Amino acid sequence: MKTSRVLLVEDDPLISKTLSLSLPFAGFSVTLRETFTSGLEAARQQSFDVILLDLNLPDGNGYELCRRIRSTNTKLPILILTAKTDEESAVESLECGADDYIRKPCGVRELSARMLRLISKSDRSILSFGSLRIDSSKFMAWSGEHELNLGKRELLILAKLIERNGDVVTREEILAATDQEAMIYDRTIDSHLSHLRKKLKNIDASETIDSVYGVGYRLRL
Template structure:
């Protein structure tokens, strides 16, 4: 499948450079220097992911990001900007960006981050299509790779103990990998692709503590410890979406000095 990347960048030379290096990877690109035009392109369903600058002709890229998330558009967004302070990065991530890369940047790293965004977003769709296609050879699961089950979550009703669970159920919280969907007390919770990947990573092994370095590797496909703030910001966004105030961090717990773990218990 040919994926289309929307590049919102007001420096034409930079936009052309980004486009050239994405096309080398087999992507199609759409270039614009305006937030308004970029927003319309996304709303028309013409892009599979967005590379978004901050300082643009008609505003800050974070405003476009916020507007898309308010409209519950979960298209993956990578912010690529010269604003490189920790405060700037946190602002971008809190606005709803899935990743944040600063200029000057490594072309190889940019390509890798785009691949990771696309992979996380479209994996569930690929699973569905592969089941329906007679030309796709089913994946053979090595028995040594079976996912360990934990007593704090249940298999979905249509699953057997020999299957990797398609849904993780924790009382009111249901995480469906196949549908790439999260529901809390019956209500759909809108998560970005990165937020979903992070939640599924933690919830698939309740009680296990993940360090920030582990989460960066598993969710962001990077081992650069300079992005620890990215993990913290995404955890905070997740908590705001799935935690009820009275439960005081029921699901995602901080293990101070170590990392984070998923636990299905309400604190007193």
């Protein structure tokens, strides 16, 4: 079973401990953050399949955190945890950009089912790693709020690196992804990678493309 990556932003120690211990048994890998600031930083710098967000955080409002995350990532599923039962809170949860909400206390089975439903509905044409995002259906890429002006093969290379989520992509896989012949690898793929690295550096992107000697390349935060 594929492990889905969850960012849990929750400051209640009992709830965070319960979910951190139980969700892995349902196929989720949990990254816990306990504040508005650390939650926003994690959402922007790491790659997740879904975000589980509490409303009452010690240094900020969960609604505003949802809006901030949504402003730079329109496709990442966000599910809000709330102890509130009034209709106004439910409406505001959806209006701030959340895909769904669930009232606390909640069962792990229901929570898991809701998250899996959101993940399955999310647009798979959107790829993300840290602050990098690609919409492969539109051939557009961003680093945070900065749009990257990439050529077709630069975008295909970046997409392949993002898909691997920090693991190594071999030279052969890059050739296949860009529809290049091996004989012209040195003068084209290396050139595309060089241009791609420069474009990321020019906007001070936190992600870098590392060379793994004799093997290939990988993204690093």
